Amino acid sequence: MQLISCPWCGPREEVEFSYGGQAAVAYPEHPAALTDEQWARFVFFRDNPKGPFAERWVHAAGCRRWFTAVRDTRTHRFVSPSEVTS
């Protein structure tokens, strides 16, 4: 089974984690001013890159903390954020 490295608990099995979708999706500054389409874009539309993807994960069966991890969607390999900037 794949191991995911929790920043607090260290490497743990994948089943202990839950997925939280794309990271750094900013809440609109003036939600009331958005059109329906703009709101739908914020609520439903997410990037789907082939390659490194910054995601939110929660260590549900461990320390119950949320963290951001960068995962390569082609290989499922977790890469450190510093690797993805190049």
Next chain:
Amino acid sequence: MADLPVPTLPWAHPLESRRARLEDVSAVRQELSAPVAAVDLRLDPAGAGPAAVAAVVGGPLPERPDTWTALPAGLALRLGPDEWLLTSSRARPEDWEFGVDEAALAHGGSAVDVSAQRTSLRLRGQRARDLLASCCALDLRPASFPRGRCAQTLLGQSAVLLVAHDTDDLQLFVRTSFAGYVADLLVDAAHDF
């Protein structure tokens, strides 16, 4: 009117009905632990908060992730960056909560009584680690899980909190409603020993 005695329900361990089956396992001694008062402490680890709580509970709070320290009558377990579980076998749950909460509140933290949340099982014997390892993915060898370590993880399908007291002495905290499942799992796994 004559004073009638107030009927109270005697406390029973949630695994009382499984006591005989647990005792039947000869390879690993599995004991039902007595109930303890437990509070869940949320507190900023930086600053004077942890020291203030330590003065109230009578022992230092663990600083490193997934470790525990001994208190005069219980344990202080580090569950997360800003979360501890403090147990006491002597204090009444409401007093324990009140004392810790008062100290934490002054530093922006809080403490909540969770005594009824978990129940506990003590596993002793040379094969105790092998028995747990048969249904747990964590590396439980004494070198990587020595005395002083604790870990929240999965045992079978159930979330548990494992505490290493010694090489052949481990404690397992589990949600009361999952305790039956965990006990049955351990009894079943112990058939292989």
